[in-house]
Amino acid sequence: MTAPDTRATVGDITRCLDLAYPPELAESWDSxxxxxxxxxxxxxxxxxxxxATAAVVDEALDWGADLLVAHHPLLLRGVDRVGTDTPKGALIHRLIRGGCALFTAHTNADSADPGVSDxxxxxxxxxxxxxxxxQSQRSLDKWVVFIPGDDVRAVTNAMFAAGAGQIGDYSECGWSVTGTGQFRPGDAAxxxxGSVGELERVTEDRYEMVVPRSRRAQVLxxxxxxxxxxxxxxxVYELAEMPAPTGLGRIGRLAEPEPxxxxxxxVGISLPATAWGVRAAGDPDRMIERVAVCxxxxxxxxxxxxxxxVDAYVTADLRHHPADEHLRSGGPALIDVAHWASxxxxxxxxxxxxxxxxxxxxVETRVSDRRTDPWTLAHG
Known part of the structure; x- marks a missing residue:
């Protein structure tokens, strides 16, 4: 008996990453x-x-990687050619020639639960x-449909197939109660x-289910x-939009307050060292317990x-004037770190x-230890 092939493909890996970091969470401008x-x-x-810098591509090819997973997109704004006479085009050609695929999870990884800020x-x-x-959860409608008892399964199955009744990881979700419906068909009906002109009463199920607003036409x-x-x-009732566990940044709490x-x-000990370093703005003695990060x-x-x-905000690339205005307005302490380190x-x-x-x-996996932060020197 031949053992099953348990080898993974590039597509297997990228589908797994798409489930963890759904592409639909990405910002509209992202790639x-x-x-x-x-x-x-x-x-x-x-x-x-x-x-995916030149040094990281070197590492990937020297190690024999089949797939390089990067957070920042290599190709993003207005790319219309990838010739080897361009820095990014040269990297693309090197990856292809070396048999190494490239996959990016950017703002979708930022907003995922868990994601970058987690x-x-x-x-x-x-x-x-x-x-x-x-982020808001996807826009949903509540549909209430009145169906004769013998036809409930056929009608609801058709609606489910069109996208209705999905709640989280559960499909074909619905609720029903039995009652009596009535109608009188007109002359053109x-x-x-029933019969034209005669009042008809029928035992029907009132069946309720949620439907993504984007699927209205298909479900109808x-x-x-x-x-x-x-x-x-x-x-059809439009449901109020509720906050989702996905979104940018996170709020967390330390086990014990500390200055x-x-x-x-x-922060400096917990993140990799960079020339940018770690800078804080605020009273050094201010007690910190509840913290926002991005x-x-x-x-x-x-x-x-x-x-x-919150007592403090940890993020990257803070600028002088916005930080100064923030502190003058009584905002929480600021901790500024290198973009790459965060x-x-x-x-x-x-x-x-x-x-x-x-x-x-x-599948063998590894995190590159190359520091791709662009800042290389610091003084003072």
Missing amino acids: VGLVCGDPNERAAKVLFAVD ALAAALGLRIEGPLAA NPAI AALRSAHPYEEPAFD LSVFTQR GGAGDSFLSLVAKLG EFPWCDQAKAVVDREFATAA
Whole structure:
């Protein structure tokens, strides 16, 4: 008997990463997913990095990696050629010639649960409370459909197939109660039940289910196609949008309060060293317990963190004037770290996703130790 083939392909790995970091969470301007490579090729070695720089590509090819997973997109803004006479084009050609695919999980990994900021919070020893800027759950409708008892299964199955009844990891979700419906067909009607001009009473099920708002047309077509009535009776209610566990940044809490000076040391010890270093703004003796974090550039959230009752905000790429205005307005203490360092913990998180899924598939994984932070020197 031949043993089953447990080898993983590039497509297997990228599908696993898409489940962990759904592409639909990416910002509209972003570019995520498989950049180059054949999804059907075997993936025995996978390298994880924040950036696909020349040094990281060298490491991937020297190690014999079949797939390089990067956080930052190599190709993003207005790319219309990848000739080898361009720096990025040269890297693409080197990867293809070396048989190494490239995959990117960027703002979808930022907003995923868990995602980039969860990894940063975990590195700092924070217990997560929720997102800093929560996304709304997908827009949903509640459909209420009235169906004769004998036709309930056919109608609901058609609606389920069109996208209705999905709640989290559960499908074909619904609720029903039996009652009596009545109608009187008009002269131009062609009733499936009853006669023209005669009042008809029918035992019907009132069936309720949720439907993504984006699937309205498909579910309505399925309902009309499967329902026995010429004019099915139904109601559609728009549900209030609720905050989701996904979104940018995270809010967390330390096990015990500590002064800003000590917390700043904690951040410096917990993240990889860079020329940028770790800078703090605020009273060194201020006690820190509740903390907001955002991997990557996070100064767009300064006004938000000022309203959330946190003691400190850890992020990257803070600028002088926004930080100064924030502190003058009484906002929480600020800890500014290198962009690359704030996102580096995600590499171990993404590696663990693949390790768990492909534990028996002979997939070797590794995080690049190349520091891809562009700053190389510091003085004073």
